[in-house]
Amino acid sequence: MKYDVAIIGAGITGAALARELSKYELNIILLEKEIEPAFGVSKSNSGIIHSGTQNPSDSLKGKLCVEGNRLMREEIAKDLGLNFIQCGQLITAFDEEEKKKLFEIKQEGEKLGVPGLEIKDRQWLNKNEPNLSKEVIAALFSPSAGIISPYRYVYALIENATDNGVILKTESKVLAIEQKGPKDFEIKTEKEYFKTSFVVNCAGLYAQEIAEMIGIKDIKIVPRKGEEYLLDKKRENISNHIIFPLPSKNSKGILMIKTSDGNPMIGPTAHEIEDKEDLSTTENGLNEVLEGVKRMIPSVDKSDIIAYFAGLRPSCGKDFVIRYEKNRDGFLNMAGIQSPGLTAAPASAAYAADILFKNGLSCAKKKNFKKYRQRPIHLFQIPLSKTEELIQKDPSYGDIVCRCEMVSAMEIRQAIKRGAKTLDGIKFRTRAQAGRCHGGFCTSRIMKILSEELNISPLEITKKGKNSNIIKRIK
């Protein structure tokens, strides 16, 4: 069979496009090289739904960010059952010179249509952000910004897309793409061949390699590493907003980030590197992050850190590259989707879909499109009284597997039913192993549940696919 569209990459960009296109009468395949979706760039996203400030007013990413933010607030969070928290953001100024810059950022943001921007004075900050450094003299408040779990956003999009007929193939690294004619491609993966009319390149860090497969040579992806450090949930209320310094040339700076799961996060650094798989953290990175964030929130302490990781931004020049390749009729690149790519994703998807329709993709709407996705239950998000009701209906909500984050056996089983295959997949979906003991207590129990539900030996269980097995032998 020939697919209408093949999307390469099941990160946030590919997932949002798959869901957008699943509204139409189309055969769609979503190809992912990793064992689960969101295991590339998206897994280390900060989870900020940006308001749209700090982008040039004439940029594509600025426009898509503002629209993506609106879609999240008005539709997507509700439709997909996402835990989106609209906490707002502050950009801080430490002197009169910096304060002037706030007015420039405000003006630029207003041109893009960012709603509700206001410069707040010291008195307001004392009341609304009490842990903020007293050296901050003013801040630009952006009420539409918020936070979300980045991987659970991807999972929700994909669950809804597959519910609407999209085929997801994981562990399907694309090895070659051959163009046989206009709107006629053959894709070779590790396991299979696929024929398709349109190809969309959402391959993140590897968008360059995918583009080169059909001879497009001007997509150059430069990985820019960001190290992030997570604080204990006990510090959940260390800030009320996402707090930014003034942006630098290359990044939005070192931030105090709230996360939708409660653990505050500090970071990220921004350093260009060469290795697209170098996700290591460093002593220097940690020091840079601590120094940067302490300037804004002096009470952050190294001993609050319970976890850390690094991610790579797939940068390709300054702006997103969403471009239909006229000379490769049927091929669309979505490359260089760095920040604010997560926020922009649904708007980028609609923008890309529009390009495809203009180039001949059929745009007949599905009559029975299922707009809603059932929200998974997380005990850590609900009050104990609600937990009590759940346990009465289903006893295994009372069977606690992860003690630090209070995750039940029922939630682990549900996560597996929704597609988790690995320990990291369970962690991203449920938070089990994500707390202060890092799975010291629950890892073996989770492995037993995985083994039972997937009917595999514990030997086959991995942390994140490929050769990341947990054990080597069974006695």
Added chain:
Amino acid sequence: MKEREIVIIGAGPAGLAAALGAKDKGAKDILIIERDQYLGGILNQCIHNGFGLHRFKEELTGPEYAQRYADMVKSAGIEISDRTFAVKITNKKEIFCLKPGEMMKLKAKAIILATGCRERTREMIPIHGFRPSGVYPAGLAQKMINIEGWIPGEEAVIIGSGDIGLIMARRMIFEGMKVKAVIEIMPKSRGLRRNIRQCLEDFSIPLYLSHKVTKIHGKERVEKVSVCKVDESFKEIKDTSFDIKCDTVLVSVGLIPENELLEAAGGLIDKKTNSPVCLKPYQTSIEGIFSCGNCNKVYDLVDWVSRDSYEAGGLAAMYANGELK
């Protein structure tokens, strides 16, 4: 909300001894809450010997030691709720627990916390580098090998020379693994002398004192670690770095008392040790909430946990019937 005289959280060595102590001081109504389906807590995975020399004047394994206390508690007729997980306590001595099929709500005259400790992780040191599979807290590796029969890898490096790390070095040798090195940042090991001799020296496992692991390598599974020598302030000494090939890293860098229940109830916690602030022995800053065993302070020997927790249980019983002033 069901009223109880004494509720003990945790049926490890501390909770079991506290129950006996409370019983002997006249408590009539005692309930032990245990999240596992077995009594004895972490002792069950400590299948090596060396337990009980002081308490029972003989050398027992961990499970044997646990069984003795489990038998005493059972014959004393003390009630136990297993597979029960305490999620919240309050300063009014209310306790909320989840178990399969039920949420229990209790109100106690006295609560005894016997929640043990957790292991420090690589993230807390921190050890930088990649985050592949093959890095385990030593206690998790112990549980996998001794309880599940799962052998984590072929060639291991152990970070930290605390007792769990030392015992696991020998344990992995017995299971046919290679233990390439134990890396200790301090100039001296914190482990018991007998463990250094019996677990490392007897098997010619090198112990690198004043050394630290600077980087873990490997994107999927651990491939090697970089190690260097450190000076008195634990800073890397230049040109002393070398690599050790391995597929497994055990992290044994200390224990932290587990006091999140108490902290959430408003009890004072010493930020440095994570122990409860106790003005009188075993009494936390919340009146009527007691604390014993490794959640009170980290012990070297279980024999002393039993001795002290028995005393704490007695104090809680006296408090509950109004004798403790």
